[in-house]
Amino acid sequence: MCWSATADLVAGTAVAAIGVACVARTRRVRDLPLAALPVVLGAHQIIESAVWRADGGGGPATVAWAVIALPLLPLWVPLGVLSAAPAHARRRLAAPVAVGAATCAVLAYSLATRPVTAQVRGHTLGYALDLPHPRLLVAGYLLATVGALLLSGDRRLAWLGVLVAGGAAVCAALWRLEFISTWCAFAAVCSVVLLGWSGRPDASAPRKPAR
Known part of the structure; x- marks a missing residue:
């Protein structure tokens, strides 16, 4: 989240x-x-701008934000890494x-049966x-997301896992103190790391013979 x-x-x-x-830039379909x-x-932050304009509450924008933040990401990230x-x-x-998958199921059920504001x-x-x-649930969320990145077998993704772990701790601390959130800058940094990762050569592609 950002501050406005x-x-x-x-x-x-x-x-x-x-x-x-x-x-x-991606060269492999599985990436x-x-x-x-x-x-x-990015869509998550754009949705949150609508939450700000609604002055919070429990409307459709809040629900959409929660769907991405809670059940979607702990399943999307490990499956994407896999x-x-x-x-x-x-x-x-x-x-x-x-x-x-287990964390996603519990969070999805909670969203379906309980109000979010x-x-x-x-x-x-x-x-x-x-x-x-x-x-x-927080432990499961972190194991699914950060754990998958750290165990990915890819150096850049492992460093991204370290960045996510450290950034999440900083963002949580600042949120608790109600200071300006660093999440928008943190998401941008993570996205730049993924931009560099996505353009890496496809090691599985056949190489042209040297002349």
Whole structure:
């Protein structure tokens, strides 16, 4: 999240544009789910600009924001990493994928059966949803997303996992203090990392013989 509707809209548009570039640079079909992640993050921030304009509440924009943030990402990220991972790393990614699917199921059920609301808190938006075993769900969320990146078998994705873990901690601390959120800048940095990753050579493609 950013600190205003305008900031969310501008940052979200920029992140989504980076995502389009990631998809355009991708050389392997199986890299597309992960390359498209910045498009999802950008759309997420654009949706939040609508939450700001509605002054929070529990309307369609709040629900759409929560669907992306809660059940979608803990499943999208590990599946995207699994799709892009080299063969030797796929077996160890089974755990993050399984945990992500379970976390996604619980969060999706909670969203379907309980109301979610947003409230303006200083320079941030606070979202409220009554979740069962919230600490366990947070642990599952982090294992699915950060864990998958760290176990990906790809150096750039592993560094992205470290960045996500550190950035999430900083963003959470600043949100609790109700300072200006760093999420918009953090999403942009992650998207730039994925832009560099998406343009890497396809190691599985046949090489032309040297003349």
